[in-house]
Amino acid sequence: MSTPETFSSPAPPFSGPSDCAATASCAKDRIFQTARNLFYRHGIRGVSVDTIAAEAGTTKVTLYRVFSSKDDLIVQVLQDHTRRFWQVWDEVIAPFEGQPRKQIEALFEALKSRICSKETERGCPVANTAIEIVDVDHPATQLIREHHAEKSRRLRALCHAMGARKPDELGDALTLLIEGAFTARVLFASTTQVETVCIAARALLDSALGAPKT
């Protein structure tokens, strides 16, 4: 079951070959989880197909039977990250239906908790992949842009729903804070800066961009 703690989380480390190693779907799943973990820890360019196959306890021939290319694997891993991200997002805001400001605050609390955790010490896997991909025609580029456009769209929508004075600007400012927190997790030796993200979000929500004070 997903919890708020799984925001953009890498999957748990693959624990080794299992009983189902002989079947194609299990091999695919094992390769996928191995790639997901290795891509997050070492970056997509820091991991070869040979390494993924070896770490998954399989062969390159098997890998290419279930994934058409390394890029295919990269795209499927990103799709999994974004799917989980929105799943957790929806779970976090669900208890505060009809209270958009509380939904935003709950999102920032969940994000802070996740980003400060040891599992997220490499920051956001989607953003990191964007940094590594320099070719705008890469099949992952569109997916990365759609994911972030959707994040921006949802934050703006919540700001509109809470009756913010400048909902689009507030939504975009909150977007910058989230991306900044993920990046700061990698740039700083401690989580001190990241831990300010909820205080910063609340300050923005209370600011001239936010809700009219009642």
Place this chain on the structure above:
Amino acid sequence: MSTPETFSSPAPPFSGPSDCAATASCAKDRIFQTARNLFYRHGIRGVSVDTIAAEAGTTKVTLYRVFSSKDDLIVQVLQDHTRRFWQVWDEVIAPFEGQPRKQIEALFEALKSRICSKETERGCPVANTAIEIVDVDHPATQLIREHHAEKSRRLRALCHAMGARKPDELGDALTLLIEGAFTARVLFASTTQVETVCIAARALLDSALGAPKT
């Protein structure tokens, strides 16, 4: 001469072999500028020493005569980026000596202008290198952390100087906005989100974290 427009800028593209190609110091400079540009455009892992030597119109033997390793080149390029960053920072705040809030606003205006420019479409070269380096023992790690710790220290100091209610939290919130703007430049198809960075910074400066309203 540096201008605010050079914040974290990649150097101008090297224009090709020059008349001074025969001297060691010119070869070193040419290799350095080539590496600086290639690292920014393709990432440090996307560029081989062979490519740098070829693009600089020299040989690998010459390259290794003036740089001890690719890591040495990476570290020297980062030192150049951080040196320029602080040079521009100091130039931007100089006209507002004794007016810390204006200094912060001037920094955000200069950063916004720089980050939205075509030359900075790959975001921050120092942060990007941090994403690519996965080994904490890499010689660049300490440099990257010191650069960001210094950025955080300076922003907090300006917030203290302006008499902010919560100077450390405000400084850290501004730090997150800056890192978020650099990252957002890579993640989004347009600069819409990045363009909000000054409005967001001003909202934070005016917020409960910022200066007491007079």
